[in-house]
Amino acid sequence: MPESHIRRLVDVLLDAVFDYTRPPSSDPDFLWTEPNEYSQRQCRGCDEICQLLRWGEVQRRRDKTYEGSSPSRIVHNSYLELDRCAGVSGCDTCCVLRRAFLLEQITKRDAERLQHPDNQWPIHAVLDLDSSGGSLLSLAIRSPKRTIFSATIHLSGEPRPLSRDLTRRLAGLRCNYDDLRQVIDDCRHNHDCSSKHRWSRRNPTWLLKILGENRVQLVEGPSEPVDYVVLSYSWGDPATMPAAEWARIKGAGTKTINGRPVPERLNPFPIWELPETMQDAILLSASLGFSYLWYDNACIPKGTNWDTEASIMHEVYGNAAFTLVASSSTKATDHLIHDRLSWTHRSKACKLRGLWLHNTLMPLDRVRFESPVSQRAWTLQEERLSPRVVYWTGQQWYWSCAERQVAEMGELQYSSPTRDETPRSCPQRFLELCHTGDEDQLHDEWLDVVEAYTPRDLVEPKDRFLAIAGLAVRFYNAKAVNGGTVVTEDYLAGLWKDNFARHLAWSVSSAVDPRQNLQHIAPSWSWASLPLQVHTRTKAPFKPSKHFKLIAVEHVDAAHAMSMTDQAATKFESATTDYVNRGRAVEERGRGVKVVEVQGRFRPFIAENAQEVLWEAIECKRTAQRSSFDFRAFPGQHIYARHRADGRIMSKDAHSGEVVGQLDYLVQCENAKSTAQQDTAYLPESAEKDLMCLELGESAILLLVRSRNCDRSDSYRRVGVAIGHGNRKGFFYGCDTKRIRLV
Structure with a gap:
């Protein structure tokens, strides 16, 4: 018989046996177990896992480097059923599965949620194969709407017992x-x-x-x-x-x-x-x-x-x-x-169809x-x-x-x-870089600190700077510890002077409600002015523009400037080795920085005669990295578009590539007029052509609007940023350099 016919016959037989949607029986004898060829207890739910492993064997015979996932099979009708099978029937595989779910629960309350009546849904298993020959079993407790709990079992051809069997010696668990x-x-x-x-x-x-x-x-x-x-x-x-x-x-x-x-x-x-x-x-x-x-x-x-x-x-x-x-x-x-419920049953090596099942450690990052x-x-x-x-x-x-x-x-x-695993995490990386004094990596790490900090919550929003004050002092001390007579670094409302353009290039993952902003605490150009619990991005590749320059810090809030009395300022400016006190003074003063003067290439974001179009009329595809557009309906036209839901904004000149920016704040349907009248970093409806932009780097643009409440016409508030405009590298070509105040 030709090989193609044999493969076809195998496929037909496999499909007949492998009924992907059939849940295991929930009748009383479902908990009944019997010894398998490895002298371990095996229930009928284990039979479903064996079918998954058989599917994997077929794929490996066809292609040793096959990579993919099997269809899902239901191995138990609920977590409580799994728990009974592990505890009452003594099924060795179910003991491993039960522990896998428990080890994924970080808090005691999470572990108790597994047993809650509202969370009793079928347990699905999927076999994942990778191209290197490895395999793992992905488990999920899924309601009709979502996955409630998940867990992972690793599979290998060799036994890998736990280095510490925690169930053997613990009194009361x-x-x-x-x-x-x-x-x-x-x-x-x-x-x-x-x-x-x-x-x-x-x-x-x-x-x-x-x-x-x-x-x-x-x-x-x-x-x-x-x-x-x-x-x-x-x-x-x-x-x-x-x-x-x-x-x-x-x-x-x-x-x-x-x-x-x-x-x-x-x-x-x-x-x-x-x-x-x-x-x-x-x-x-x-x-x-x-x-x-x-x-x-x-x-x-x-x-x-x-x-x-x-x-x-x-x-x-x-x-x-x-x-x-x-x-x-x-x-x-x-x-x-x-x-600790995961150690209720003793650890035991478990084997099905020639493969050992192993509980794994949750990654420290999680x-x-x-x-x-x-x-x-x-x-x-x-x-x-x-x-x-x-x-x-x-x-x-x-x-x-x-x-x-x-x-x-x-x-x-x-x-x-x-x-599915995350790379190795080291919480001590910040301290390690402070110790070595690697300036570039230290700035990278500060941006990582900001990205990890902005999604977090505070009982008192006024503590926005205080809650990372120790990190700021440690950062400054890492750069001042060498005792040089001239230390150029300065703390500017959560950003750092020596790499100011890069620190200005933060962005929000999606625009947020402007009514929750903290611009009474920090200036619009600082991430600290965002509402609490906002996800930001800070680590995009950055190459500074030779045209950008921080000219001066123009205004420091009086309450924070008090720390820099004449005597303290003299001490700070001196070549003293007391960098600890200097760091504390720099951090306290930095909380109060409100206005800075900068210089860079400057231009409108949208052409004066540009036509507004619907976002849906031009976007044809979006990935996590970027959007793709189709401009065939608007040949030879200056156009712009604004996404009302997530704050993206696009500008395209007639015969040039597009530039896509991300606004910090959403358009508000309710109270939009009253919000817009406030002097906040918010871009109202129909005001898109007021948008100006300042070049920060070769692929980073700060989006600005003129401040309404300032007497000086050169004062601007940040409203967003555009990162990675590869389709329009010459966006600032021929533009004048201008000094402006960021407030």
């Missing part, structure tokens, strides 16, 4: 601290993290001393260095919790009398007077052998100068033994220490950027100023220092990432 203590001691004795990144010998002003018998006491930081733990946590959202609970969190702060903490804190007191996250952080620190803990609400007494404390956070976190990130908590009243604590603005600098970090999740801990990243299940391995 709680953490055994021996492994974590060994990791901390290894860093302390064998790494140079402390010698490189410890900022000074100074302790924080106040520390909680752990006394034993569940009691603590607020004490002044000893004169000699001590090992203390710093807690990074989320207070929670006051809008989503009872008022009494929020009052309890805030009320647990240290009160003062005549500038001193109250006796109730200076004397020993029981830990149950503090919220649950703090209680468990104290117990955890003591279990690891530490006698001191620092966290903001207790160790920055009410009435303390918050600006001063914020600017020395690089010292508080840099000098700590490690920072404990409460990744498992959604609010301060959540416990850190609790039973823990960092998806946990509730990562939504809080203050925690960004807490993480990036810490030489050593413990991320405490609902099912295991992660450790990160500059030289090692390890989880409770084992070392974090990134030597052969799959297409």
